[in-house]
Amino acid sequence: MAGKKVVLFSLLFCLLFSACKKDPVVGSHDYKTLGTSAHDLLSANPYSVLQIEINYMPGYAVDAASINNLVNFLQILLNKPSGILVFQKQIEASGKATISISDIVNLERQKRTLFTLDNIIAIHILVTDDYYTDPLILGTSYWNTSFCIFGQVIKNNSGGVGQVSTTRLTTTILEHEFGHLLGLVNQGSPMQVDHIDPANGAHCINKNCLMYYAAETSTMGMFSAIPTLDANCMNDLKANGGK
Ligand SMILES: [Zn+2]
Ligand SMILES: [Zn+2]
Numbered sequence: 001m002a003g004k005k006v007v008l009f010s011l012l013f014c015l016l017f018s019a020c021k022k023d024p025v026v027g028s029h030d031y032k033t034l035g036t037s038a039h040d041l042l043s044a045n046p047y048s049v050l051q052i053e054i055n056y057m058p059g060y061a062v063d064a065a066s067i068n069n070l071v072n073f074l075q076i077l078l079n080k081p082s083g084i085l086v087f088q089k090q091i092e093a094s095g096k097a098t099i100s101i102s103d104i105v106n107l108e109r110q111k112r113t114l115f116t117l118d119n120i121i122a123i124h125i126l127v128t129d130d131y132y133t134d135p136l137i138l139g140t141s142y143w144n145t146s147f148c149i150f151g152q153v154i155k156n157n158s159g160g161v162g163q164v165s166t167t168r169l170t171t172t173i174l175e176h177e178f179g180h181l182l183g184l185v186n187q188g189s190p191m192q193v194d195h196i197d198p199a200n201g202a203h204c205i206n207k208n209c210l211m212y213y214a215a216e217t218s219t220m221g222m223f224s225a226i227p228t229l230d231a232n233c234m235n236d237l238k239a240n241g242g243k
Contacts, residue, residue, distance in 0.1 A: 108124055
């Protein structure tokens with residue numbers, strides 16, 4: 001996989017997005033620019049509860065171990081004293097070979113049922129049965145409380161002989177995309193020291209860090225374990241209200 005050309009970035013999607021956003025928003029705190037809810041996700045006020053809604057296409061439910069890994073990861077980073085809850089349900093198949101950012105957004109608008117309200121901040125994760133327009137991409141973050149992972153790409157790049165386990169790859173992409181919602185790198189959680197990758201958008205320069213750009217692509221097999229956040233990324237989150 002190494003050597004294949006990669007990548008479109010969350011920042012790009014975000015910009016793309018704001019440019020073509022037309023529909024009225026359902027939740028007045030959701031469907032905003034990527035990274036703008038980083039502090040609200042990290043701190044206990046005004047939201048003491050985090051609710052995560054996962055809508056998956058048939059055959060691509062997120063396994064329990066990956067969900068547990070994600071929740072454990074978030075419990076270490078976020079101040080959510082009243083809890084972190086995950087709700088998962090199946091939606092219909094896409095019936096397509098590839099999915100575009102506007103398809104993703106339309107689906108979210110149709111299927112999302114949890115929104116940020118009162119003391120609850122809500123996140124929506126879409127899991128698709130097809131490829132993104134760039135077939136190397138495993139996931140993408142596009143709004144402040146939304147991201148998408150591409151189930152077909154994860155399946156094709158994990159679980160087989162010589163491949164990483166599906167739980168390891170799924171956990172990595174879930175945690176990486178969540179890292180973007182938490183404002184990494186320098187897109188909602190200001191850098192405490194310079195560690196952004198100038199060639200790869202809102203990503204960390206440290207290739208062993210979860211927020212290294214390749215963690216978002218199918219070249220991910222290079223990692224021998226689920227990557228963690230390095231000290232620079234952790235410090236950015238702490239400085240923006242995290243634990
Ligand atoms: Zn990324
Ligand atoms: Zn980092």
